[in-house]
Every structure is written in structure tokens, then in C-alpha cells.
Amino acid sequence: MKLTYQTSAKSWTEALPIGNGRLGAMIFGGVELERVQLNEDSLWSGSPKDWNNPEAKKYLPEMRKLIFAGKYVEADQLAKKMMGPYTQSYLPLGDLLLTFDHIGRLSDYKRGLDLKDGIARVQYMIDDVTYTREMFSSFEDQVIVIHLKANKEGKLNFTARLNSLLQSVTESSDEELILKGICPENVDPNYFRENDQPIQYAQEETGNSITFEGRLAVKLEDGFYELNDEGLQIKQATAATLFFSAATSFNGYDKSPRKEGKAPSIAVMKYLKDAKKHTFEKLRENHIRDYTSLFNRVELDLGPSFVKEEISTDQWIEQYGASDPKLVELLFHYGRYLMITSSRPGTQPANLQGIWNDMLQPPWSSNYTLNINAQMNYWPVETCNLAECHEPLLTFIEELSLNGERTAEINYGCRGWTAHHNSDIWRQSAPVGAYGHGDPVWTFWPMAGAWLSQHLWEHFAFSRNKQFLREKAYPIMKKAALFCIDWLIEDEAGYFVSAPSTSPEHKFVTENGKLAAISMAATMDLTLIWDLFTNCIEATKELNCDIEFCKELEEKRSKLFPLQIGQYGQLQEWIKDWEDQEINHRHVSHLFGVYPGRQFTDHETPELFEAAKQSLLRRGDEGTGWSLAWKIALWARFKDGNRALDLISNLLQLVNEENKTNYHKGGVYPNLFDAHPPFQIDGNFGFVAGLAELLLQSHTEGIQFLPALPDAWPNGYVRGLRARGSFEIDIEWENKQLKVVVIRSLKGERCVINIENSVEVKAGESVIDTEDIANGLIAFSTKARESYTIRPIKTAAL
Ligand code: FUC
DSSP states (O other): EEEESSSOOOOOOGEEEEEEEEEEEOOOSSSEEEEEEEEEETTTTTTOOOOHHHHHHHHHHHHHHHHHOHHHHHHHHHHHHGOOOOOOOOOOEEEEEEEEEOOOOOEEEEEEEEEETTTTEEEETTTTEEEEEEEEEEEETTTTEEEEESSSTOOOOOEEEEEEEEEEEEOOOEEEEOOOOOOOEOOOTTTTEEEEEEEEEOTTTTOSSEEEEEEEEEEESSSEEEETTTTEEEEEEEEEEEEEEEEEEOTTTTTTTTTOOOOOHHHHHHHHHHHTOOOOOHHHHHHHHHHHHHHHOOOOOOOOOOOSSSSOOHHHHHHHGGHHHHHHHHHHHHHHHHHHHHOOTTOOBBBBBOOOOOOOGGGGOOOTTTTTHHHHOOOTHHTTTTTTGHHHHHHHHHHHHHHHHHHHHHHOOOOSSSOOEEEOOOOOOSSSSSSSSSSSSOOOTTTTTHHHHHOOOHHHHOOHHHHHIIIIIHHHOOOOOOOHHHEEOOOSSSSSEESSOOOBBBBOTTTSSEOOOOSSSSSSHHHHHHHHHHHHHHHHHHOOOOOHHHHHHHHHHEEEEOOOTTTSSSSSSSSSSSSSSSSTTTGGGTTTTTTTTOOOOOOOOHHHHHHHHHHHHHOOSOHHHHHHHHHHHHHHHOOHHHHHHHHHHHOOOOGGGTTTOHHHHHHHHOOOOOESSSSSSSSHHHHHHHHHHHHOOOOSSSSESSSOOOOOOOOOOEEEEEEEETEEEEEEETTEEEEEEEEESSOOOOOEEEEESEEEEEEEEEEEEOEEEETTTEEEEOOOOOEEEEEOOOTTOO
């Protein structure tokens, strides 16, 4: 449950993250110089703007003609006229630098992050004085707290400074060091190099960008401090508590952060004033109570560790990787930690780097990438019992859908809402690409609304909260479906196809040997639309509403262009059996229907399920971080735990800053951040989801326990996972056999389990009636808040 190291961090991916969903920091743990790199989740470049492109509508009929005539390369060219601008960037707030007046011999250095209490610690000795630091970002008190201590009186002497890469100044009040600044009006993505000034500021008076403020205060138990505009000096103290908080003028995705912005000072001063009323111990207690209320919900034991001696986390990864079950557990718990620290109700959703970023032009703008990455971030939240952490994404979807209604109308003349490959804090919904710079293989993809809507449905499926479904989820899902209804067109045979259509980021080889992105009815479109229509159909039945609309969806779903199996036995990625641009391409978009979708199962669609497995085999076991994570989840659905563990081994390889050259080879950094490379947090979250999927699945009728347990984990338990139907589940196994399952029913729904053995189900001490239904499914009624124990019954033969 701990990440530990014997030296301070030399690079950012060795530093340790703390966060409260909004305020994040990376802690380097230096002895003479401690760097605490700071983030605030609403610190972005830009402001609301119109990115829709009315020209797109004009070109759509011509585009469709080209596609139906098989002129795909020409279609790609035309798509360049249908783009909008790139999104804005997530920005770094600054650094808190602590310079210590240490004179003497350094010994016994260690630093770490304890996942049990969400606190980062540094400890070392200078001669005979022991220095300790404890650091956390408190959700309850909205401050970053740093407690520093020397074990000899008056030995704590240091200076604290604040600085930022953004346009900013530092000043001081009576009690606080203040950092004030403004964000650029525009920051180009780092792959777009056509502007002399990729980072543009406006004059103070004319600007419309976000402004921000950070404040640092101190509370001393003894000694004294001096404060001026340069810094805060602590002298002859024994213990000190630093409080840092920050806020921005961001006031909603559709409001000018200048003219209609919030006043950052007011919020920050209040956070500090309130926090300073508490002792350090009280703040720590508040933090631990809040953090553990989420973190302690899930427990996991995959078997004993091979490591007996103390080992630093990076060496542990390097020497053992996934062969050590305890390291796999650590990566799992770390992913849950990262979710709790980067996404809490009321915050922005976790972006490509969660909330941690130290660059003005971070990779891919550290934005929301909607053709896999943002969704993957949220794959583990429902299964791993962190449903509250889903809230920022669900609110993001709602806001995006409002902008996306205008994009649907202006760009395509369609009803409903659409969004494309990228978004940002302003909820950009139109295609990106700087009006022709981007490649349609990624810019042109109007299916983000369909995919994101799955999250609304899943939040309902796991919670069974009908009010949420009625008031929040279904209206947005319905509008996403309306867009798809209008977007689909009938082909000559009467099937519905999407056109233009791409399979995210992967091109095919045309009949004349050219590479092209755009065609029609790519498998991913069809499976996303199937998923959305199916979820909407089920929603209308749950809510007993929209009978006619439900019929229309059923009718359209049955006439979606049929999915096909290609020459290699693979599930075809495109409408024709074209060769791949890259056989090992990192995206596996056409397998959406296996995971996270539910269209292909061994029982309902055995042939397509098998073909999907062939596709995955053809793609191979390599990939970027998130690609490996997706494959883990896919192998879980294919019930091959050993193959999934091979992929986990690929993911649990150490990537150092020096060997990040191989773009397609994932891994983890010394701080266990997932490496695309570069750092991208989706792989951390996708891995958590994939691991949970090895142990519990509930996407088909009948909850499955241990559907894909690897042979290497013969004994173990998992507690507190969640299944659809609002059940919380503990599973214990021995010699690869199910030993006991405990199901806590949260809403009193009927429970259906899918289990090979015959079982006995007990509520308390009494055996309850179960009903055998077809296909090895067993059902029983439950009462809300009651627990049910399921034990396999040993038959005579056993
Ligand atoms: C998509 C992926 C890349 C990367 C980027 C953020 O474009 O294809 O691999 O993850 O998002």
C-alpha cells in the first residue's frame, strides 16, 4: 500500500502526486530544495468561443457522394474543409519551492506515498537531527497542507517561494505570500507548429482569459517567520504547518472568465482562513476520514509477495513486474488513489494527465480526448465502488451536450447533439484540426456523444437510481440517439450506414494501394450506435415512457448495416475487408462491442465474439499504456486470465525518462504513472477496470464471479466491487475455486448469478429459495441492505 524510494525525485515522473480532485501537487522530496509542483484543475487557456463550422453542412452531400463512389482519398481531402480550431490547453499553476539551510551530513533518507491514508512523507537526518514532512491535499478543507518537523528544538530553518511559468507576480500581505497571474488567450497543441507564437497573451485590459491566485500561509509552534514579496522565511522553528490554496476566475464553460468571472482572491482567502482555524492534527484527521471513506471500500489480495527485503518501488517494478502479485495489487490501489485525488463531485473531470501537469504545452494539450482516453479514465469508477467520482464526467457530458446541440445543427443540420475527438474546459464539441491542419483519421469522428452516453446509462445500471435516469441521463442519451438517427443514411439495400465514418486513428489501404481514413459504416460507429440505441430502448422501458421512440430505435437498430467477418477470421474494422494501415495499431475501436460495450458475448453472438478475438490476436500484445489496458479488459471479457496477465506484465515494465523514445511501448514510470509514453493517466485507470473485470463481470444477464482468474493467483479475495443491479460483492477463492461470495443488496433488486457449481444461498443463517433459470442462471429476490452468502455445494463426485 506504499510507494517508497531511497532518493529524492530527479524528474517529474519520479515525483509523487497528491490531490483533492481540484488542487494537485507533485512532490519531489528534495533535501536542500523541496519542489512542490502545483496544479488547479480549472486553469486552462482560452475562453468560450464559437468553433462550429457552417461550411461543413455545405460539404456534407458532396462528401457522401464521394464515399458512395468509393473515392475515399478525395473524401479525406474534403473533410479538411469541415474542421474547427484545436482545443485549449490545461496549464500548470506553478511551484512552491522550499529551500532549507541544512549544514551537515545527510543520512537515512526515505520518501513515500502511503495509499492507506493518502499522505506523502519525506524523512531524513542531517547529522543527528531527524527532519520529517507530511503532505496531503484535503478535499474537506480545500487546502494543500505541508507539515514540517525537526526532532530537535529550533532546527527548522527554510524559505518558501512561489513561482509560475504563466504571466504572474508574487506579493505579500500581512500573513500570506500571494501568487497572482493570468492565462494565455490561446495555447496551441505541441504538435501544431504553424504559429510563431504558440502561446498568446492579450493585454490585461482586452484579455478574456482565466485569472488565478494562489496563497501560502504558515502556522508555527515556535520560532518566527519573516514575510516579504520574495518569500516566506521560517527561522528557528521546531515544527511548521504550511497551507496552500488556489482558485481561478473560471465560472462555468459558457461564461467569460473575465467579464463574468469569479474573484479568485475571495475563495482562496476563505479556504486559508478556515483551514488555519484547525490544528495540523485536525486537518490530517479530516483528510484521512474523507479519503478512507472512499479508498477503504475495496480490498484485494492476489497472493503473497516474493519480496522479503525492503525495496524501492522502481526497483520492485524493474525486478519483479507483474510476477509479484503484491505489485499488481499496488498498481490497482494506486489507480483508485489517483481517481479519488483527481475527480471529486464539483471538480473538472480527470483529463489526460488527471490534474497533474508541469508544462505550458503539455502532450496533446492535456485535454479531454474522447475517442478512448476520457472514457477509459472513468471505466473503473462504477465497478470499483467510486461512483461519486463519476460525477465530474457526467456533468461534463451534460454541458458538452448543450454545446453539441449547436454543433449538430450548424455543422450537419441534425437534431440532437454530437461531439468529436477532443474537448476542453470550454466543452468544445466541434471537430478540431485548425481548419484543415489535422488529419481526418482523428479529427473527423462525430461519435463522442454516442460513446459518452454509455457512462450515463452505466451510472444508472450500477446504482438503479431511477430519478437520475429520468431527470439527468435519459434526456441526454435520447438527444445523442436523435443525432445518430439523423446522421444515419439508408444504403441501396435498405441498411443504415454512417457516412462519413472513420475507425479512430487507423487508416485502411484502398483498392489502389492508397491510405484513407474516411469511408462509411465503420464497425465502431455501428457498435456505438447499437449500444446507445439499446441503452435508450432499455431506458424507455425502465421509465415507461416514449413508446413510439422506442419502436423507432428498435426498428433502426435491426437495420444497422450487418457486421462482417473478414478474410483472417477477424471482425472487420471497416465496411470492406481492407488491409490495415498498421496491423498492430494501438486502437482497437472495432472491439468496443466486447468491452466496454456488451453487444458481443460468447452466448448471444458466438461468431462475432470469436471474430473479435481473432482481431485482438492479430493486433498483438504490444501497445501504448492505454492500449495495453484496453487489451487487459478485452482478454477479461474473452475469459483468458493468463493472456490478460501477459498484458499486465507488459504494462508493469519500468519506463525511465531516458528510454521513452518508443512511442508504442507502454509501461509505468518510477512513480507508477502510466507511460503512453509520455505520461497519460488513462492507462492507470484502464488497468484498474481491467483487473476488476478479471474478477467480476455483470454486463450480461447473470453476475459472473472469477470469469478470468489467471493461474498465477490461485488463492485470494476481493471485497467491495460492485455489479450492475446495485450489488456490492466480496469474492474469496482457494485453489482457483470459488470459496464464498457475499452479495450486499443496496436497492433490493432481484439478483441473477451465473455460476457453474450448484450453490447454497443464505440470508443470515437461513437458506433462501432460488430459482434455476435457463443457461445456468440462478435467481433470487433480495431485500435492500441485506447480505447474501453464496457457497458452492460439494457434490458426491467431488
Ligand atoms: C489519441 C491516441 C493517442 C493519444 C492521444 C491523447 O489520439 O491515439 O495515442 O493517447 O489520444
